[in-house]
Amino acid sequence: MKTQNKTHLLHIDGLRAIAALYVVMHHAMLEYKVSPKGALQKIFLSLFKSGHYAVDLFIVISGFSLMLPAIRRNYEVTGVWDFYKRRIVRILPPYYIAMAFSLLAIYFLLDEKTGSLWDQCIPVTSKSILTHIFLINDLFISEVYKINHAFWSIPVECRIYIFFPFLLYVWRKYGPGASILTSIGIAVVLFITLRILRQDYPGIDMATAGVNPYIILFTMGMLAADISFSDSKLSGFADRLPWGLLLIAAGIAFVFYKSRVSFYSDVNGNIENEIVDVLFGIICFCLLVICSKEKYKHSRLAFIGKVFSFKPLASMGIFAYSIYLIHAPLLHMIALYVIAPLHLTGFTATVVLIFGGTALIVGIAYLFFLLFERPFLLKKAVKVENKQRMPSHV
Template structure:
């Protein structure tokens, strides 16, 4: 089985991103149809849907890995900071700003986000500038908190790579993780406050763990054959047992520690996937449906929540109330509309801007006839 570790594409990662985004959609359908999250009164067999936060943590691990892989193969050198910033901006901003406009229209004209006031002018400024992790304002889209976190982590990446180059990835990971643990234990006496802002500092270790994983892959074949899948299962057992035993309600009040606890297992699992193990899982992740889902995962994440809220509050809840039937209806309607909408949204606002080279080539192609006409 080809592990797919090459310079252009890593097999399995697109499918993994797609599954993460789809799980977040299901989580929100579940949370809004069984009211009272994190308190849950629905059927036990659906309780596995109550851990949407963990998908976001895995997204951050994947992001750190993907962004650092080329640098890890080049002695941890990122290259031009301007080029890096330009590529990141073209990758996330067009789709994000379009989704922000869509979310604002829904919030102002149809229904605002639950547990939030109607967006204000301050909301427009803060969310346009991706500062939602730093300032508290009414949100147009409850899923956007993680976009603000990731944008801040993009700014941290060059510093992480400098630490890797000078001291090694293990030291880098310790430098960003130990302060987070000490702050949680010493400053907050083991019970850090849970909120919607200032989440980036305690999520840096998740992003940094992805950077370390990139270093492991760049190290070559000598580490490829380690039992990464087995190690990931062993690392997951303590965290999974605790979360499953305590439930979603407990987890929501302990995100600070849960986020840190699941990162080792997620990182080891990522290394297993990158190295082609288990083979059956890689075949599944590389299947055409999951690869296509992965190609629109960012768009799906951006636009799904306003759709879920509209379907739930304006269509399903008034007719079916809340519960299993309402969940099924919301999942079919909102999930289906989100997937269809994400497919079109990605083609309009995401895929054309995947890289600066794509944008530059598109501009050159569009202006070439004008230049030719000027010459003639």
């Protein structure tokens, strides 16, 4: 199976940056419990209320990015255990360092409740630390947001990585349709399992635990990569589809259905919320195809890819993971020690934190990336390069 030789996709980095920045702005908006005065304030705050969907975008991009090298290798991973090791080196060291940073921040600066979003991160117990170390904090209502409220999604994504080689095997053996159905089956089975367990263990958090519906979104990312960069029959068929209209239709369906659902309404798990996530995943899927497929590079839709490929934006996407990992304690520090002494109104403080706080966090996150994320990326790159230089019989 041949693919186009794409070494780097700027629009993927741009989309990562948008997701990371939006999460920061969303949490900045939630830092203060502001009651908007007037329509303009209400509209402004509503622009930052949907941070959860940035995680959906991250997951779809993750499936897309991991699928690209697999397509070049005829839908295979270069050794299942090697794949797992690469994922561990990529994800866990920066995560544990960010956890240590969050714990130190709590111990010295952020250990008192202030009525803000940060309150759900404290107090920290030994159970909080252990569940975060072993990536099971998302399973427990009492622990899911402790230490750093953004950490809930890391265990979810790590579990999806466990399934990736199997999904790829099904993809190669039976086709993409079978792999997507498998991901749906996994999501449904785990959802039902958690629902049954919760009858005896009410402390299980159905809203964030497991892999559903994120494994479905991950597989959508895989499908977007296959459609965009393989020479399969599916890719040829996709050339005949009106992707602009599909994107609009997905957007309308998402907005219509979301208007009927109150998100975060139920720790017991709400299947309607899962459907909203999947609908947003379809939007992300369409966007990735439009931005990636060669056919659209010279069409009326080309401007979409160009917007996401804007280099200053794409450059932030390179360290989007660092932004995500450390933004929560930094936001609360800025709110307490920089903005609070200014004695601003709640709305003004929120605006300052959304824009000024986000800019400051991006700078600090870049330093975190240089110190604690890039070294592991470089180590991974060296290992891959050395492996490529080995004789074929090794």
